[in-house]
Amino acid sequence: MDIKDKRQQILDAALMLFNAQGFHGTSTASIAKAAGVATGTLFHHFPNKETLLQTLFLAVKQEFAAAIQAMASPDGPLEQQARRLWLGAIDWALEHPDKQQFFQQFSLSVEIPLALREQAMQEILGFIGAMIAEGQRLGLVAELPLALMLENCHGQYLAATRFFLDHPALGQDHGHREASFRLFWRALAL
Amino acid sequence: MDIKDKRQQILDAALMLFNAQGFHGTSTASIAKAAGVATGTLFHHFPNKETLLQTLFLAVKQEFAAAIQAMASPDGPLEQQARRLWLGAIDWALEHPDKQQFFQQFSLSVEIPLALREQAMQEILGFIGAMIAEGQRLGLVAELPLALMLENCHGQYLAATRFFLDHPALGQDHGHREASFRLFWRALAL
Amino acid sequence: MDIKDKRQQILDAALMLFNAQGFHGTSTASIAKAAGVATGTLFHHFPNKETLLQTLFLAVKQEFAAAIQAMASPDGPLEQQARRLWLGAIDWALEHPDKQQFFQQFSLSVEIPLALREQAMQEILGFIGAMIAEGQRLGLVAELPLALMLENCHGQYLAATRFFLDHPALGQDHGHREASFRLFWRALAL
Amino acid sequence: MDIKDKRQQILDAALMLFNAQGFHGTSTASIAKAAGVATGTLFHHFPNKETLLQTLFLAVKQEFAAAIQAMASPDGPLEQQARRLWLGAIDWALEHPDKQQFFQQFSLSVEIPLALREQAMQEILGFIGAMIAEGQRLGLVAELPLALMLENCHGQYLAATRFFLDHPALGQDHGHREASFRLFWRALAL
DNA sequence: TATGAATGAGAATTCATTCAT
DNA sequence: AATGAATGAATTCTCATTCAT
Incomplete structure (x- = not known):
């Protein structure tokens, strides 16, 4: 101890x-x-309660970002890459339910200063943006406003993890896992 | 006064x-x-501060539900119905930014008791569910777990209004409006 | 009560x-x-502890200033006027030992903001200044720098009341009362 | 260092x-x-914060007392001796403004235990008392209660140094220096 | 209904002091 | 002698709620 x-x-x-x-x-x-x-x-x-929260937020965010980064690899077709990433992110959420719940609560909350929130979003969504750009170059992803697409990805991820946190058993269910990816991917795909 | x-x-x-x-x-x-x-x-x-919040939540929710209900009509092809509903909901958010912001803040918050939150979600997402079922019957909408689809719709709506509240000018832009619907609809569609 | x-x-x-x-x-x-x-x-x-102190300081100061003002009168020779004032001020201190002690502690203290302290000093020493000027016109008071004389008066008053508060019995003793005035007056007199 | x-x-x-x-x-x-x-x-x-303050108080007091003692000498007429002492004390204050300010703040403060304060006063005012007695023997100083005279001397010294600390430039001005002594001396003199 | 002075439990934060290293 | 992390009692201030008017 x-x-x-x-x-x-x-x-x-x-x-x-x-x-x-x-x-x-x-x-x-x-x-x-x-x-x-x-x-x-x-x-x-x-120094104070607020800083404690922000420090915590930063730490969780970095842990998540590192985990995601480790999953990404440019092998195989783009959809496979995206699936790997999406399911990996879902798995991370299921393995760290407390941290994921923390994210659900604070990643949009007023308690976290805007600058910190945006920085976190950037860091995490950064290479989602790159992947979307690559998909558009390859003619696989729709040509829609990028900012809107990113906000959409974020919203879908929060919704999916919310669902799986509320129904932990379904996190192992192949059908639900694939369904969650399908919703995500088809929204973006051409 | x-x-x-x-x-x-x-x-x-x-x-x-x-x-x-x-x-x-x-x-x-x-x-x-x-x-x-x-x-x-x-x-x-x-009687107390909590009740004030919940009363407010209920009032805003009912106003929103009534507005949405007024927009829905079973005319035309399903995608047209869905587009009308989606864009109408976006417009409502833009016309009532304060109420929409209130929703963003509290529709997932701990301050609102779970029961109340779920009831609100039901009421609003209720006929979204019906529309999805109808779409599936017609072979227009994917056969995925309903609860997951509803959570996804909710997440996408929150994301879209977040985006439009942050960029109010784009709320009038045809391209962005259509893009937001496209993301929503393609996620569900077969 | x-x-x-x-x-x-x-x-x-x-x-x-x-x-x-x-x-x-x-x-x-x-x-x-x-x-x-x-x-x-x-x-x-x-609103806070500091304001309570300052409010108290202001109240005591105003009570003292009012008492002094009531004693002053332009009758008789200047030295008589000064004696009346000085002894009156001493008597006020003896009648309100708590308020006087408060003054001793706070009229020079850092706890009272400079502006408030100076305003109080001005208000109380204001007509001492006028009396000194009159004395100089009459050739009764030495021609020394005014600011220095006022600071000296203040210092002497604080010293005298400190003495009488420490030895309350002597406050009624004619000899000591006169002696305190003599020290004060002879310092200024020509 | x-x-x-x-x-x-x-x-x-x-x-x-x-x-x-x-x-x-x-x-x-x-x-x-x-x-x-x-x-x-x-x-x-x-051992604790209070002792630190008291140690500091004692050290400053002793430094001051030593400086004053060094200035005193029984040469020349009494008024000359007093002037030398007074101006020397003023000079000390101007050369050690931080220590003088410390004195202003704590020589009458509640933070210093009464015993220590009185001991310090005694030590410093001790030979002022002797000088007053000598002056009275020579018929140069008024026969007033000694304790009152000492308190008065102390009050005048604090007032004078307060003035000179607030107006450092005037500390070199012959007129103001002499004026401060004149106020002090005439209060006591016959 | 409406008022606003009064309440007191509870919150965040400070800080002199201790003590294992 | 020197360090600085750890302590926990004490302090100022907030705020939802009550109630006499």
Whole structure:
């Protein structure tokens, strides 16, 4: 237990409680208690509650981005690449339900400053954009306004993970997994 | 000014402030002040702050549902019906940006009890479900799990209105309007 | 007890406690308790602790200024006028030892913003300045830099009241009263 | 830099910060930081914050007393001796504005325990008392209560240095320097 | 119905001090 | 002697809600 340092324990506790009760519904005292540290310790590591949330957001975002990046590979036809990515992202969500739920709650929330939110979106959607461009070059993807397509991808991903988090069993069901990809892909495809 | 009763003034002020500052960021005192009434008056009309939010949510939801219902008509081919509905819903969002923003913020939020949220979703997505079933019967719409399709529709609608609220000028642009429908429709269509 | 409103009770309690324990040594909770009100009530009447102090400072200052003004009258030789004023001011201090002690503590303190302090000094020393000018015109008062003379008057008054507050019995002693005036007057006189 | 030991660095930083922000407005952490040492180090040299303040007070007082003592000499007429002392004390204040400001703030403050304050006053005013007695023996100084005269001297000195600290340029002006002495001396003189 | 002063539990944050290294 | 992470009591201030008028 002493291996994980207190800073990390605080982040873990915050993730759990923010998910369960929301940002404003969670007191710093309760985070500290759940983390097994004193109230002062929280403020030793984070100047205030807001920064704690943002630090957490950044950390989760980076973990997700790294996982996605690791899945991407330019092998095979574009649709195969996209399927691999989509299902990989769904799997990541199912393996890290707490982190995914955190994303659902905060990736559009006012608590995260606009700049940080947009930066996160950019980082994650960045190579989705590249893949769409490539698809358009190959005549596989429709020529629609890029910003709108990206917002759409984001919305579909949030919807799909929302669905699978609400019905965890279906996350293993081949039919539902493929269906979710089909909706996503056909929206974009020519 | 005395025409609108104080209850309505309170609801209006709450809508504005909840949008701007969130539920927890808005004090009942500030709502009362913005509404031009005394703090106590708010609690004559609503037993507590939560109920105020839920009442507001219900009112906005019903207004939206009524507007959508008015647009629907079983005339013409299914895709035309769907286009009319989709663009009508987009227009409603553009005409009521404050109410739409309120929806964006609270239709998935923890502040609204699950039961209320689901009921609202049902009411609004209800005849979307019917339309999908009809489409499937006619062989126009893909045979995918219904719950997933509905969640997808919802996610796409939120994404589209998010986009148009962020770029109000494009709300009048034919290309973007059609593109948003195309994404929506192609996801579902066979 | 209900006659004095809570606002005044809070000011009274604050005066007492600030005197006894200093500004930082006095918690808002203890002020509220001593005033017999809830903590929230204090913040209903004063936006924060600092404003409470400044309001108190202003109130005491105005009471003192009014008392002094009431004593001044242009009758008799200048030295008589000055003596009347000086002894009157000493008497006020002895009759209101708590308010005088408050002045001792805060009239030079950093807790009171410079602007407020200077305004208070002006108001109280204003007609001391006029009296000095008159004395100089009559050839009774030395021609020294005015600002320095005023600072000196203030310093002497604080010293004298400090002495009399520390030795309350001597406040009635004719010898000491006269001696304090003599020191003051001879410093200025030609 | 390593020449001055950390203890002294802490005292220097404390002097600066207490002046700028007051005792309660200055955290031990900020003192340590300004001194370039760790928070714990402060508590190796001083058992607590209060003791740090009192140690500082004592050190400054002793430095001042030593400087004054060095200026005193029983040569020439008494008024000359007094002038030398007074102007020397003013000069000391102007040469050590930070230490003088510290004195202004704490020599009457509640933060310094009464005993320490009185001891300091005694030490500094001690030979002022002797000089007054000598003046009275020679028929040069008024026969007024000694305690009152000492308090008056102290008050005048604080007022004069307050004035000169607020108007540093005038500290070199012969007229103002002499005027400040004149006020002081004429108050006491027969 | 309407008012707004009063309430007090609860929140975020600060900070002097300790102590293992 | 020096460090700085950790502590937790204490502090200021907020705010939903009540109630006498």
